[in-house]
Amino acid sequence: MTPETAPSEHASPPIRFGILGTGRITRRLVADLQSTPGANVSAIASRTSERARWYADSYGIANGVEGYSELIQRDDVDAVYVALPPSLHEEWMMAAAQAGKHVLCEKPLATDSAATQRMADTCQQANVHWLDATAWLHHDRTDLFRTWLANATAPQGENAFRLGALRHVSSAVSFFNPFQSGDHRQDASLGGGCLLDLGWYAAGMLRFANNGLPQTVQAQCVMRGGVPYRVTAMMDFPNDVSATMSCAFDTATRKWFEIAGEEASIVCDDFTRPWPDKPARGWVHEASGKVHPFSCECHQEHRMIERLLGWIDSTQEDASLWQSAETPWSDYHRQAIETQRLLEAIETSMKNQQTVTL
């Protein structure tokens, strides 16, 4: 694998981001972009000029632009952050890529897996980078999980744990009825529902822990207002690993997983985002009952943005990287594309009430 450019090595000039959409998540990501060295926000677009200008003035952005096309064509935009409802991600990520802009796109990447593949292919043809804004994958703690999983039967170094062969993974992500009227998450035509919104994390966690897709998926769903409101799924992964996932809009906030090996398990109750004002945390449980707590401070959104900037730097320095079969971004792309496939399999299973084979 080609080595990544370390964030601290980011070359000037800064990458200028343009933002599509002025919703809830935009507030957080604009601040994160503005506070990441090597990035700045040059413009924001809304469907209306009033809102674009209000947002630009409120958040210290030089240009508030009416219309997403307008923003994408600007010369002072190098990369576009797509913060729109899921049903609009494909159209605007593709348009940005075709205009030669790198793309940071909110999760879920799209509403189905064929769209996800088209988006990835379009970016590849345009030689622009793309990344889904799944920030937990970039937390330093996630690197620990990767190391523990890779060395589950042969732990190495300090703070290493012997999990034994992986046997079961479980994940649950939910929150309770958080909506205001008109919320896109309650509108099927905009890609609403808990499966795309929260299943992206829960199913993505199972895919991450197994480094691939399951062989079978069996799912059930409670629908409300035309969108999935509570989804439960069981899966069989290769190497005799089973998995379960739950996501819901009608249970208390949950963002946990358990990765169970033959000798110990990792338990984490905040994997998508640490609880407010607390460091990221978790526990390794041994068979004897001994528990090893761990915690880790890291700004996962900064790490995510730094990673994208590092990829942009690396291909600016060496364009031949675009042709490499395996790159620093390959794993992240596989994670996103396969998570979308997994969500589609869950959706098919719950609609048809049948086991789906992948």
Ligand SMILES: NC(=O)c1ccc[n+]([C@@H]2O[C@H](COP(=O)([O-])OP(=O)(O)OC[C@H]3O[C@@H](n4cnc5c(N)ncnc54)[C@H](OP(=O)(O)O)[C@@H]3O)[C@@H](O)[C@H]2O)c1
């Ligand atoms: N990564 C995370 O932690 C995280 C957290 C929350 C949400 N998200 C994801 O981010 C995306 C946006 O979520 P959000 O909660 O920010 O959404 P939101 O508050 O509903 O905002 C979406 C924005 O999209 C624009 N838009 C364009 N067409 C629209 C339409 N037909 N209906 C509604 N809005 C429309 C609007 O901006 P203008 O009117 O200004 O054009 C709106 O403000 C989703 O994919 C969501 O899953 C990610």
